[in-house]
Amino acid sequence: AQSVTQLGSHVSVSEGALVLLRCNYSSSVPPYLFWYVQYPNQGLQLLLKYTTGATLVKGINGFEAEFKKSETSFHLTKPSAHMSDAAEYFCLISNFGNEKLTFGTGTRLTIIP
Amino acid sequence: AAGVIQSPRHLIKEKRETATLKCYPIPRHDTVYWYQQGPGQDPQFLISFYEKMQSDKGSIPDRFSAQQFSDYHSELNMSSLELGDSALYFCASSRRTGGEETQYFGPGTRLLVL
Numbered sequence: 001a002q003s004v005t006q007l008g009s010h011v012s013v014s015e016g017a018l019v020l021l022r023c024n025y026s027s028s029v030p031p032y033l034f035w036y037v038q039y040p041n042q043g044l045q046l047l048l049k050y051t052t053g054a055t056l057v058k059g060i061n062g063f064e065a066e067f068k069k070s071e072t073s074f075h076l077t078k079p080s081a082h083m084s085d086a087a088e089y090f091c092l093i094s095n096f097g098n099e100k101l102t103f104g105t106g107t108r109l110t111i112i113p
Numbered sequence: 114a115a116g117v118i119q120s121p122r123h124l125i126k127e128k129r130e131t132a133t134l135k136c137y138p139i140p141r142h143d144t145v146y147w148y149q150q151g152p153g154q155d156p157q158f159l160i161s162f163y164e165k166m167q168s169d170k171g172s173i174p175d176r177f178s179a180q181q182f183s184d185y186h187s188e189l190n191m192s193s194l195e196l197g198d199s200a201l202y203f204c205a206s207s208r209r210t211g212g213e214e215t216q217y218f219g220p221g222t223r224l225l226v227l
Contacts, residue, residue: 044218
């Protein structure tokens with residue numbers, strides 16, 4: 001069985017400050033990890049993903065995440081927060097051959113002007 | 114670029130009625146997934162189809178059924194609706210052939226059961 005845990009259901013950062021959203025995973029097989037963003041009243045949009053290869057992955061809108069196997073983590077970061085980053089962020093996991101996605105509980109990011 | 118299309122976007126039904134939600138995947142995508150997101154909850158996997166065959170099954174109630182058609186679109190049929198079925202229903206598609214793992218989500222259908 002696979003699972004992801006997102007630490008902090010609500011995170012607030014000031015505009016221009018570092019964004020750090022935490023995700024830890026549990027998997028008995030090499031995982032595929034994803035971050036999706038959900039803006040209010042909209043569907044889920046893929047930010048970035050890790051499958052194999054380079055452990056630091058860059059996504060859209062200046063976000064990046066690093067896969068750390070030793071820490072079973074896949075934290076999402078952005079150097080400088082923008083007001084438009086306010087949304088809900090989901091960390092997801094799947095494994096090849098069983099592609100259904102398992103969601104984390106989500107982190108709602110609020111940007112303080 | 115073409116995205117996943119879901120229809121209708123909003124649906125209001127009464128208890129014990131039926132509802133049909135439709136999902137049109139991205140062209141050339143062969144796999145469709147359905148997820149249910151209740152109010153204030155994270156999405157939960159319901160069911161998936163690959164090449165018109167059921168691929169995986171999650172927490173889908175027996176009152177629900179789904180299928181994928183020859184043109185790869187999928188329909189989620191919900192009968193004997195209950196108040197607790199009120200949720201946002203997402204469809205996602207991917208191209209499993211070739212090993213592409215990314216699922217692309219539609220905008221969702223918001224179902225309200227009164």
